[in-house]
Amino acid sequence: MTEDETELALFFADAQKHAPIPDAKLVARVLSDANTVQGQPQPESALPKPGFWAPLRHIADLLGGWGVVAGLSAAAVAGVWIGYTGSAGLGAVTADFLTLGAEYELDDMTPSIDLLLAEGS
């Protein structure tokens, strides 16, 4: 530290020692304002207004943040897309199955008596 800086530091130290202190009148004025403001009903403008996205933000927070919501949204869109575009191919298979199924009766599922007799001979 140079001599100038040392000297200046001494001046600063003295100025800090003699820092002004708020007198009782100033404290009373400040506290009076504080009590007045505290006693007032909160103006509407001071109340936090829920924004348009507030409900969604709340849901997103519950789910774990916007990252999770983005993942879920992508999965949902993919599901809908697969549902629409993939249903044609599956439809052909299920139609065949249902059509074939309609040609069978219950007795078609049980072995015939001829087969059982042949086994016993």
Added chain:
Amino acid sequence: MEMALDAELDVSDEALLVMYANGDPCASRRLTMRLSPRVLGYASRMLGDMAEAEDVVQEAMLRLWKIAPEWRMGEAKVTTWLYRVVANLCTDRLRKVRPVDLDAVAEPFDDQPGAEAQLQSKARAQALEAALMQLPERQRQAVVLRHLEGVSNPEIAQIMGVTVEAVESLTARGKRALSQALSGRRQELGYEDG
């Protein structure tokens, strides 16, 4: 007049402000005791006029009370916000006002009879106050915040809306100017003796 300092340092300014907003009747007193001496020192050194500095403190604290319900925890330090408000109020007043009355600058403190050393110490403090008033406003602001209020450079940068480098530059230039203004007064102000 000595005032009791706020002994409960464990409660942050932010927490007290939220308590005030929630209707706590004691929070405002504790915040006032804690914050008003700091901003009064800053304002009086910026303005060189105790009556004006007191008005600025009252106005700044009033704004604090009004902002309390909207205060967002963690976004800014209460002291940084308050120093910034005081800085703006002082700038407004300095732009409106007057040539500096050095006699007014030299009497920011209550007169208290005391030993010679006490008087010399006060004289040195007053000499610094007078020299500060000769600095350009921005240099004065930076020097007072850094060396009298003990605010960190990054916080001063936030208060003044400049970079940390700019704060360092302002402080360095301010200190050089103060050294020049006070040079030669060392003996007169009793440093040779002490």
